[in-house]
Amino acid sequence: MAPSQDITALKSVKKIRRPSASRSTWASLARDALQVPPEHTWLTFTRWAQQYGDVMHVNVMGRSFIILSSLKAIDDLLEKRGAIYSDRPIIPMVGELAGFGQYTAMLPYGPHHREGRKLLLGAFTPRNIPHLQEVQKEMITPFIARLTEDPSNFALYIRLLVASIVLRITHGVTVDQYDDPIIEAMEKVMDDFVKLSAPGAYLVDSFPSLMHIPDWLPGAGFKKVAKAAQAKTLGVEDSLYNIVKEQVARGTAPPSFIGDLLQNHPDSTPEEEELYKRMGLMFYTDPYIDP
Numbered sequence: 093m094a095p096s097q098d099i100t101a102l103k104s105v106k107k108i109r110r111p112s113a114s115r116s117t118w119a120s121l122a123r124d125a126l127q128v129p130p131e132h133t134w135l136t137f138t139r140w141a142q143q144y145g146d147v148m149h150v151n152v153m154g155r156s157f158i159i160l161s162s163l164k165a166i167d168d169l170l171e172k173r174g175a176i177y178s179d180r181p182i183i184p185m186v187g188e189l190a191g192f193g194q195y196t197a198m199l200p201y202g203p204h205h206r207e208g209r210k211l212l213l214g215a216f217t218p219r220n221i222p223h224l225q226e227v228q229k230e231m232i233t234p235f236i237a238r239l240t241e242d243p244s245n246f247a248l249y250i251r252l253l254v255a256s257i258v259l260r261i262t263h264g265v266t267v268d269q270y271d272d273p274i275i276e277a278m279e280k281v282m283d284d285f286v287k288l289s290a291p292g293a294y295l296v297d298s299f300p301s302l303m304h305i306p307d308w309l310p311g312a313g314f315k316k317v318a319k320a321a322q323a324k325t326l327g328v329e330d331s332l333y334n335i336v337k338e339q340v341a342r343g344t345a346p347p348s349f350i351g352d353l354l355q356n357h358p359d360s361t362p363e364e365e366e367l368y369k370r371m372g373l374m375f376y377t378d379p380y381i382d383p
Contacts (some may be wrong), residue, residue, distance in 0.1 A: 110304055133290055137161060139331070152292035180205075184300045186288035189318035191325060211371050215261070215349045223347055224261060247267045251275070255376070262372045263332050264339065264348030277328050278376050284321035329369040336372075349375070 140148060141161035147169075150157040160166045168189075169177045180200050187193030190310035194207030216224070235253040239246060252270040259265040259274065267274055287293065294314050296302040307315050340354045350372045357364065 128301070150291060152298070155291070155298050157291050183289060184296045184303050185294040185314065185318060186285060188300075188303060189296070189315060189322075190284070190288050191318075191322040192285055192288075194366075195374060197374065208367065208371065208374075210352070212374060215375075227260045240249075246264055251279075251348045258375050259332075260348070262375045263336050264346035264351055265332065265335060274328075274332070277324070277331075278373070281321075281325050281373070282376065284324060288318065288321060318372055325373070329373055332372055333365075333369045337350070 130275070137148070137159050138161060146160065146162035146165040148159045148161070150159060158169075160169065170205070180198050181191065182188065182200075183198075187198050192198055196205055196212065199205040199208065231253055234247055238249045238252075248270045252267070252275070255272075255278065256267050259267055265274065279343045292298075296314055302312075302314075305312050305315075336345060336348060336350045336353060340351055345351040345355070350368060352367050353371070360368070
């Protein structure tokens with residue numbers, strides 16, 4: 093990580109301010125800030141919260157991050173005062189260059205964000221609950237059987253359980269192997285998102301003007317990384333969406349979020365179809381980005 097980082101413990105969620113600290117304290121905080129890893133950052137943030145408190149300010153090369161590490165802090169700032177604090181920042185690398193900024197969870201508050209959020213919440217109406225419960229019951233049985241037979245692969249079976257439930261609900265797709273190409277492709281997309289959005293991982297997040305430098309210029313390798321990540325994301329979106337679209341056209345589509353959207357909106361515009369593609373993948377990204 094870059095040396096120009098520091099972390100500040102915010103004493104109160106009622107009034108965000110930087111507390112006074114001795115030179116030795118700031119040195120200690122700066123050393124900790126250098127320990128932010130490019131992956132699994134939440135583990136480091138959890139450790140910091142135990143020392144500094146539930147609300148922290150991290151400065152990474154001039155870019156500020158407020159880290160909330162308790163349900164109370166989240167409720168106080170994002171629910172009770174959501175109109176002030178719940179907007180989304182623009183993150184050049186992951187949002188603009190890699191294309192994740194088009195996802196509802198990363199859109200700034202406005203009509204597009206509200207439209208996407210409305211579609212997502214529409215999948216969890218009381219009318220849909222019985223179907224969702226049936227899917228979970230169907231998938232939990234083989235999960236328990238696998239876990240009983242081989243407890244050592246618990247993490248893999250959890251991965252398969254979550255993916256199988258999400259894919260059945262969103263696209264009506266059934267997967268029964270943890271090394272299924274669809275699961276592997278989706279997890280590569282999520283891995284890209286985590287790496288590209290890590291604080292301080294890319295200089296362009298601190299200097300957005302770097303987005304406009306030519307791709308051939310030395311030091312512009314980050315743009316190739318972003319394009320590769322975007323290509324993976326679009327590939328997963330298109331492949332899953334086309335599966336459902338073909339099933340709907342044949343009249344064989346099982347109940348699913350995307351299938352219902354296509355059947356209820358047969359004359360969708362190209363812009364609406366692009367939105368539907370992203371909505372389908374949003375369910376899988378929920379542990380990473382919350383709408």
